[in-house]
Amino acid sequence: MREERDILNVLCPAHEIEPHFVGGIRLERITWLVGFPPRIRFTGELGDNFRIMIDGKPALPAIDGAFEAPGWDAEGEHRLWFADRAETYALRTMDEGWERWNAHNFGTGAMICGAGIHRIDGTHWHQARIPPTHLLLIGARPGDIFRYQARHDVHSETILVLVPFAPVWALPIDPIHADKRTARLVLLGSREPASAAKRVSRDRNADRALREWVAAINGAGCKQLALADASEDAKALWRRYRAVAKRLWKRMR
Amino acid sequence: MKKPNELLFWLSARREGSWQQFRAAVEEIHSTEGDFESDGSVTPEEGEFPLHQQLRLNLERLGHAEFFTRGCERGWRVAPPTLAAHPVSDGVRAVLCGARSPALRERALQVDKNVDCEVEVLEYHDVPQVIRFVAPSISTLQQVATQVGAHCQADAPLAVLSLLPPCDPPSRGSEQAEFPVGADWRIREFDVVSIRWRITDRQHAQTARTGLFEFQHYDSWRYFLRWKSGTFEMPRAVALYALLCRHPGLLGYDNGTRILSLPGSCHPPRLLERALVLCSGIPPSFDPTTARLLYSDVPPDIAHFAADLLRQRLT
Numbered sequence: 100m101r102e103e104r105d106i107l108n109v110l111c112p113a114h115e116i117e118p119h120f121v122g123g124i125r126l127e128r129i130t131w132l133v134g135f136p137p138r139i140r141f142t143g144e145l146g147d148n149f150r151i152m153i154d155g156k157p158a159l160p161a162i163d164g165a166f167e168a169p170g171w172d173a174e175g176e177h178r179l180w181f182a183d184r185a186e187t188y189a190l191r192t193m194d195e196g197w198e199r200w201n202a203h204n205f206g207t208g209a210m211i212c213g214a215g216i217h218r219i220d221g222t223h224w225h226q227a228r229i230p231p232t233h234l235l236l237i238g239a240r241p242g243d244i245f246r247y248q249a250r251h252d253v254h255s256e257t258i259l260v261l262v263p264f265a266p267v268w269a270l271p272i273d274p275i276h277a278d279k280r281t282a283r284l285v286l287l288g289s290r291e292p293a294s295a296a297k298r299v300s301r302d303r304n305a306d307r308a309l310r311e312w313v314a315a316i317n318g319a320g321c322k323q324l325a326l327a328d329a330s331e332d333a334k335a336l337w338r339r340y341r342a343v344a345k346r347l348w349k350r351m352r
Numbered sequence: 353m354k355k356p357n358e359l360l361f362w363l364s365a366r367r368e369g370s371w372q373q374f375r376a377a378v379e380e381i382h383s384t385e386g387d388f389e390s391d392g393s394v395t396p397e398e399g400e401f402p403l404h405q406q407l408r409l410n411l412e413r414l415g416h417a418e419f420f421t422r423g424c425e426r427g428w429r430v431a432p433p434t435l436a437a438h439p440v441s442d443g444v445r446a447v448l449c450g451a452r453s454p455a456l457r458e459r460a461l462q463v464d465k466n467v468d469c470e471v472e473v474l475e476y477h478d479v480p481q482v483i484r485f486v487a488p489s490i491s492t493l494q495q496v497a498t499q500v501g502a503h504c505q506a507d508a509p510l511a512v513l514s515l516l517p518p519c520d521p522p523s524r525g526s527e528q529a530e531f532p533v534g535a536d537w538r539i540r541e542f543d544v545v546s547i548r549w550r551i552t553d554r555q556h557a558q559t560a561r562t563g564l565f566e567f568q569h570y571d572s573w574r575y576f577l578r579w580k581s582g583t584f585e586m587p588r589a590v591a592l593y594a595l596l597c598r599h600p601g602l603l604g605y606d607n608g609t610r611i612l613s614l615p616g617s618c619h620p621p622r623l624l625e626r627a628l629v630l631c632s633g634i635p636p637s638f639d640p641t642t643a644r645l646l647y648s649d650v651p652p653d654i655a656h657f658a659a660d661l662l663r664q665r666l667t
Contacts, residue, residue: 124358124361124362124365124381125362125380126362126365132361132365132454133454134454135361193361193364193365193454193455195451195453195456195501197364197367197430197431197432197433198432199432199503200422200423200429201422201423202418202421202422202423202424202429202431203421203422203515205516205517207515210515211512211515211623212418212431213415213417213418213431213432213434213450214415214431214436214447214449214505214512214626215415215431215432215436215503215505215508215511216505216511216512216514216515226506226507226511228510252517252520253518253657253660253661254660255653255656255657255660256653256656257510257653258514259507259510259511259514260514
């Protein structure tokens with residue numbers, strides 16, 4: 100078949116009349132995206148009696164010479180009829196619901212896909228920006244404690260960590276031995292501490308985590324580490340965390 | 353400028369495909385009549401980057417799609433729609449990345465007026481429309497993401513950088529490689545003084561104690577780092593920055609304009625570049641007078657982190 104714009108096309112006999120679906124966003128062989136239909140053109144000599152129908156309705160040339168009929172660009176399958184021949188084309192909408200996948204894995208437990216990152220196992224972890232000197236993260240529930248393994252191959256003023264719970268405080272990794280001149284209590288989110296009574300577990304790991312949570316808060320309190328955010332709200336919240344930790348400490352003795 | 357938008361719709365509808373299908377779609381969409389913004393040509397002028405490669409690069413940079421990686425080893429796959437957010441002086445800004453349907457685009461442009469969020473649309477050559485949101489807080493952007501039907505990635509540039517390994521030379525345990533056999537390979541060496549590639553020969557490549565060598569044969573490019581007399585096949589950008597470790601003046605950063613610059617011949621690794629581009633949503637521009645790539649609106653912490661991963665100092 101000659102190109103649509105071939106000058107010799109005008110000399111084609113009627114049986115060489117060919118339809119051309121030009122442009123649009125073609126998704127498959129005869130399927131286009133709704134909103135981006137093709138322009139329907141013909142090559143060959145179209146005589147005065149040449150008739151074109153789309154879905155049984157007469158098609159007329161638009162300003163650009165392409166043929167249109169009412170509803171020709173609606174979603175669904177369409178039948179183009181001309182010179183005792185018929186062709187089919189279809190228009191469909193786009194299904195949304197794109198999945199993320201493990202596109203880039205550098206062995207950190209998290210993956211990059213497009214502009215986002217996610218855990219390799221698909222679990223939802225919380226993201227936090229922390230100073231690289233404050234790698235001990237404390238959550239609202241007694242036992243929510245996470246030590247971030249800092250990378251030593253780069254140095255940054257702020258690091259981004261993924262934590263299995265919503266972190267509330269970032270503390271120095273060993274609060275009781277921290278330098279109180281520089282170490283701070285960094286508030287990451289204003290969540291009230293969960294009631295100590297709600298946390299009852301006989302699991303050994305959970306029990307250890309609970310003890311570490313209590314020890315970290317009591318250690319930071321005994322050391323009298325200053326709050327990075329010295330607002331009254333932050334001070335009051337920290338006092339409530341200390342109170343819960345003290346109560347738990349007494350109960351555990 | 354509508355053609356890259358149509359290409360992103362096509363990618364989003366098809367979801368994944370081969371490299372050949374991508375190239376064919378670029379040709380089909382860009383050769384359509386009535387495109388008054390281009391001459392319809394997809395054949396590059398001499399020295400120009402082919403259009404399909406330029407589009408692929410920009411789609412990757414903006415996190416719209418992944419190419420030749422896990423899950424799409426032989427082609428491409430579109431990433432899920434994501435608002436890539438990062439803090440700015442007046443709140444939080446996000447760039448709409450990933451898959452995009454016409455309906456999703458409309459939702460993004462008509463974010464509920466009750467949400468305190470500004471929407472802006474930027475047009476750049478060979479890039480789908482850059483749709484950005486500015487909101488006072490990340491929680492507002494999360495609301496916007498829900499309305500649009502997208503994920504919300506807080507601190508996106510930092511999140512991406514945090515997962516990337518630095519551009520270090522091969523360690524002792526790294527697997528060594530051999531140069532490809534055959535006389536048809538065109539061989540070039542990266543000159544660390546002029547920061548340019550120059551033609552060399554196999555004998556020099558085999559005897560060099562240190563150097564980065566490019567072997568090219570038709571559509572195949574392979575990169576080998578000679579390091580302490582060993583030969584290691586590596587990604588081009590990683591090998592290049594390992595070779596140029598602490599190279600004076602390579603990375604420039606202007607605190608006032610927040611522009612990070614590097615030589616046009618020293619493209620950073622793809623994902624690191626993605627982190628830089630997500631700071632603004634704007635692909636790098638090329639300054640022909642300095643032959644440098646300019647990345648705009650890069651915050652100082654991101655610039656320093658990127659420089660550290662590239663084993664460079666900012667000047």
